[in-house]
Amino acid sequence: MTVYLPHTIEEATALLEAHPHALVLGGGTDVMVEINFNHRKPSDVVALRNVDELRTWTINNETSSIYIGAGVPYSEMESGELQKVAPALAAAARTVGSPQIRAAGTLGGNLGTCSPAGDSLPVLSALNAEVHLASSHGVRSVPFAEYMVGPKRTSRTATEMITGVTIPKANGWQGYSKVGVRNAMVISVASACLAIQDDMVRLALGSVGPTIIRCVEAEKWLHENFATLTDLQPADCAEFGRRAASEARPIDDHRSTAEYRRHAISVLAQRLLQRSIQS
Template sequence: MEFLRPATWDEALAAKAEHPGALPISGGTDVMVEINFDATRPDFMLDLTRIAELTDWSADGDRLRIGAGVTYTRLIADLADQLPGLAMASRTVGSPQIRNRGTVAGNLGSASPAGDSHPPLLADDAVVEAHSARGVRHIPITEFYTGVKRNALADDELIAAVLVPPADGPQQFTKIGTRNAMVISVTAFGLALHPSTGKVGAAFGSAAPTPRRATKAEEFLSAELSDTGRWDSRAELDPAAVSRFGALVAEAASPIDDVRGTADYRTHALSVMARRTLVWAWTDYRRKRVRTCA
């Protein structure tokens, strides 16, 4: 195995173009596990840790541009107020040591259905910014996951950043694991309320071959809140609507039985988590005036 250590982003893209099979590594929290278990053995490793520009985040129009090297710890510290759902998910990732090294971009590159950052990114309509020596490509998050641990990146592309709109309403994230901490999710759910547009984002992980949005549940709740005037009145939710939302989320799943849980358990858990996160988010919405986009 040969180790490549570019000093600049241009050098990294040139190396990836020359060696399309090179496996990028930054935090290494997923990559090293696969190598240690001999699940992967690339001819080339592409170390991106020397490229300082990847560790920055900034405003990019109406979105936040989070560099591929921004760690979970930094995201929690710097962006919890603007991206609360993603920060909640980041807090559940591994141990403090893992959060100090791991990145959202690494989670995206691995494309595991159980990745904790995927549900909030889907609920927020994030966009993956991919670079290659050929140029820049923006991939909507709904098109990024193509299969179990497969993504839409071309062989010569690297993730440069992920673009996420700042929250304009309450967000929530919850997951269930076989223990309380440092665990891969049995299933996870992310919710984002978007009062500025009257939309709802709802997505889950570890209950389908890829992370997935619950589109029918989103459409139902968006219509329910609009048709009943609740976006403006902030009245209590109809319990029947909450139940229906949970049922539609569960219907969107296609889980399997595995060592962490059964398909039936995952389906039931998703329904419960969807109802709970909706109540939590709506309680926040009723309690305070939320920031809206200009």
């Protein structure tokens, strides 16, 4: 196995162009498990740990947006300045694995694996994130909804790498919740991100479909029927939960049943909406 250690995005993309089957290595928390189980046997690896520019994040007050590099680990998102401007991402980051996994695992790696259970992904969906990709032919940005095209399937090409994401700076309440088979170190069986951005409620679901699901019908129902969130009664929040659950497309698998997942979504969506009103 040949491991390449580029220092810049330009060097990394040139390596991917020369070795289109190379495995990109971020923090390695998904990749090393796959290699250890012999699910992957890469002959070439492009390891990104020396590419400092991938580990930067910036807040742009003029555009009211946040750029987060693909190499930023969860440990940096879960508290501090990023938590203030991106609270749902911080909440999601705090639910990932253990402190060790959060120190090594990155946003780029979650997007690279692109599992419907990836904890950052419902947040990126609810916030209409732009995913930035680079190859030796140039750069492009795609909305998250066009980036994730199936379970662990993306619109990224083999010679492209993820350089980062842009999300809006929070200007309303945001939250993230997940349900798993235990309270910590757990992959979600259902998850939800609710974000109020520009006075619009947005809801995205994880682990209950082949991709992250945006609850466009439940969002529309709220928008069309309630002038302000303070008008909402507990029964309305329960109805929002039921509507969100009806947009989920869960399956039975080794982690849970479709029926339980749908129920979990109705509870998560209801609670997140209630918490947003009480905040």
